[in-house]
Amino acid sequence: AQSVTQLGSHVSVSEGALVLLRCNYSSSVPPYLFWYVQYPNQGLQLLLKYTSAATLVKGINGFEAEFKKSETSFHLTKPSAHMSDAAEYFCAVNNYGQNFVFGPGTRLSVLP
Amino acid sequence: KAGVTQTPRYLIKTRGQQVTLSCSPISGHRSVSWYQQTPGQGLQFLFEYFSETQRNKGNFPGRFSGRQFSNSRSEMNVSTLELGDSALYLCASSAGTGGGQPQHFGDGTRLSIL
Numbered sequence: 001a002q003s004v005t006q007l008g009s010h011v012s013v014s015e016g017a018l019v020l021l022r023c024n025y026s027s028s029v030p031p032y033l034f035w036y037v038q039y040p041n042q043g044l045q046l047l048l049k050y051t052s053a054a055t056l057v058k059g060i061n062g063f064e065a066e067f068k069k070s071e072t073s074f075h076l077t078k079p080s081a082h083m084s085d086a087a088e089y090f091c092a093v094n095n096y097g098q099n100f101v102f103g104p105g106t107r108l109s110v111l112p
Numbered sequence: 113k114a115g116v117t118q119t120p121r122y123l124i125k126t127r128g129q130q131v132t133l134s135c136s137p138i139s140g141h142r143s144v145s146w147y148q149q150t151p152g153q154g155l156q157f158l159f160e161y162f163s164e165t166q167r168n169k170g171n172f173p174g175r176f177s178g179r180q181f182s183n184s185r186s187e188m189n190v191s192t193l194e195l196g197d198s199a200l201y202l203c204a205s206s207a208g209t210g211g212g213q214p215q216h217f218g219d220g221t222r223l224s225i226l
Contacts, residue, residue, distance in 0.1 A: 046214050100215060
């Protein structure tokens with residue numbers, strides 16, 4: 001069975017600092033991986049996805065993630081945090097014929 | 113292209129009642145999934161429909177049911193509501209069921225049980 005862990009339920013960074021949100025997955029076969037963001041009172045919005053074309057994936061709003069098979073990780077980064085990045089972030093895994101499995105989420109706070 | 117539309121946005125019910133939530137997927141998308149989101153349990157998968165057939169089902173009691181129509185619109189029904197059913201219910205659509213197809217979410221229906 002697939003599973004996703006996200007280290008840190010809450011991460012705080014200063015505006016302009018590096019954002020690093022961690023995601024590790026467990027899957028018997030190489031999965032497809034996704035990062036989503038959720039703003040208050042809204043649904044989830046796709047940030048980026050990994051589908052084996054390239055290990056470094058660039059997404060929207062300056063975010064990127066790197067797939068590391070040896071570490072079973074797919075960490076999300078952004079070089080410089082902006083106040084508008086404050087939200088909840090979810091990592092998800094999916095394989096053919098199986099439903100999406102989401103991690104518990106990490107709430108990102110950006111301090112002025 | 114219009115996004116995923118969920119109606120209603122907010123709903124208040126009392127214990128024992130039943131409720132029906134609606135989801136209109138992105139045009140051309142044939143797969144619709146439903147999730148329950150609560151602060152304590154996070155995002156939990158309810159079920160997925162593709163071409164009017166339920167393909168996957170999560171670990172929820174039989175009080176939770178769904179269906180999909182020929183135009184891909186979907187509804188979920190919860191009967192005999194309990195206080196613990198208070199949650200944000202999210203619908204997501206995708207173009208297919210193959211791995212790698214991203215899901216696109218609606219803004220959800222917030223259900224409160226009194």
